[in-house]
Amino acid sequence: MFNIHDEKRDAFMLNKSFARKGYDWWWHSFTAVNSETGEEKPFFIEFFVINPKYGKKYPVFGQTQGGGRKEKPSYVMIKAGCWGEDHCQLHRFYGVKKVIIRPGTPFIIKAGNCFLNENETCGIVKVSKGGAARHPEWMSDAGEIEWKLKIDKQISYNVGYGAGKIMRDLKAFDMYWHAEGMKSEYSGTVKYNGVVYNVIPKSSNGYADKNWGRDFTSPWLWLSSNNLYSRVKKQKLANSVFDIGGGRPKVFKMALDGKLLGGLYLEGREYDYNFSKPWTMARQRFSCNETEDKLIWKVWLENKNSLLQINVICKKKDMIFVNYTAPDGSKKHDRLFNGGTGKAILKIYEKKRRGIELVDVIEARNVGCEYGEYAK
Numbered sequence: 325m326f327n328i329h330d331e332k333r334d335a336f337m338l339n340k341s342f343a344r345k346g347y348d349w350w351w352h353s354f355t356a357v358n359s360e361t362g363e364e365k366p367f368f369i370e371f372f373v374i375n376p377k378y379g380k381k382y383p384v385f386g387q388t389q390g391g392g393r394k395e396k397p398s399y400v401m402i403k404a405g406c407w408g409e410d411h412c413q414l415h416r417f418y419g420v421k422k423v424i425i426r427p428g429t430p431f432i433i434k435a436g437n438c439f440l441n442e443n444e445t446c447g448i449v450k451v452s453k454g455g456a457a458r459h460p461e462w463m464s465d466a467g468e469i470e471w472k473l474k475i476d477k478q479i480s481y482n483v484g485y486g487a488g489k490i491m492r493d494l495k496a497f498d499m500y501w502h503a504e505g506m507k508s509e510y511s512g513t514v515k516y517n518g519v520v521y522n523v524i525p526k527s528s529n530g531y532a533d534k535n536w537g538r539d540f541t542s543p544w545l546w547l548s549s550n551n552l553y554s555r556v557k558k559q560k561l562a563n564s565v566f567d568i569g570g571g572r573p574k575v576f577k578m579a580l581d582g583k584l585l586g587g588l589y590l591e592g593r594e595y596d597y598n599f600s601k602p603w604t605m606a607r608q609r610f611s612c613n614e615t616e617d618k619l620i621w622k623v624w625l626e627n628k629n630s631l632l633q634i635n636v637i638c639k640k641k642d643m644i645f646v647n648y649t650a651p652d653g654s655k656k657h658d659r660l661f662n663g664g665t666g667k668a669i670l671k672i673y674e675k676k677r678r679g680i681e682l683v684d685v686i687e688a689r690n691v692g693c694e695y696g697e698y699a700k
Contacts, residue, residue, distance in 0.1 A: 325596075327589060328480060329480045331442060333487055335428060337500070338536070342536070347538075348372075349372040351370045351531075351534065352368065352473075352531070354367060354523060356521035357523075359520040366406060369445060371400070371403075373401075383417035385397055385649070395653070398420055400423045400425075404447070413646065415451065422436075423435045435447075446472040450467075450468040467517055475510055476525065476530075479505070480506060482503075498539040499537035502533065505532035505533070531550070538651060544694060544697070546695075549566060549690055561590070566587070570584035584599065584608040584610060585598050604627045606625070606627045608623070608625050617641070619637070619661055621636040629674065635668060637667055646660050657699070666693040667687075668687070668691050671684075
């Protein structure tokens, strides 16, 4: 079972050693509709906290600021933007001591006029062309985005004991993951560069998760969508979603190559492929190839009862290189592809006594997708 909601995993996690060397972020992505033309557009919003122990009233950018400084970064960053040919990512920074963070459950983050909790978010991020050019440490494009949204998290991907209380207290993993709303409905409005977009719950294709830890992973893979269509039933799947993440996790400093967490929720039926549950006999293979104009993911997931094959394509012109600074102040991922306009084909099989039986062939749209490896 993975559809187990647990708001405790959405709480602020940067205590003990993670307060001195750690990050925590809450990610949201969804589809909105141009209020004038009806055109759909995918957006994302993220609240990111790094090294709060060293926090000041102003953001500390750390080593990425240059000048030979060895200060660790410490700030709260609001990331917002969109995918598509006019893609962008905009960053707004606050000093940790100027931000309200409720450490318990339910969580609250309030940074200036930017706000996030389990059920709603609002904010404004505005970056001028001159500011973006003068401040490379902002890692930001230029533009303006404003939002006010309600969030309804419907289906969860809970990885189990790997991100449970004991493993969280031990700080066992370098990077943790919890998707409280891998299928979510968003409602409200977004104003992007002067254009108003409406966010309609049933067509929002919403996704909400969080990551936290002391370091990132390389390779880094993420694939998810709840805009699914069954070729077998010849109908849209209104209560289905898939979500895959991982790459090379580290547990107690030991790297585990080629390991993924993820599953398919198919109209109430769960297919779980979680390397941290050995009793399921989960196995995984994946690749991501870059061509001149697109990225192509191939993922093969198996457990003792089923087999899932996923092929994803996303056009590079619709994607961004998503930017983060690591807790040690370095920028390890210079080419971390991130998109929300991917297309996929999923084939799900069940293992029977007489052999493997095809359950469904599924078309996916609005696929959230990431891939990157550390710069060499």
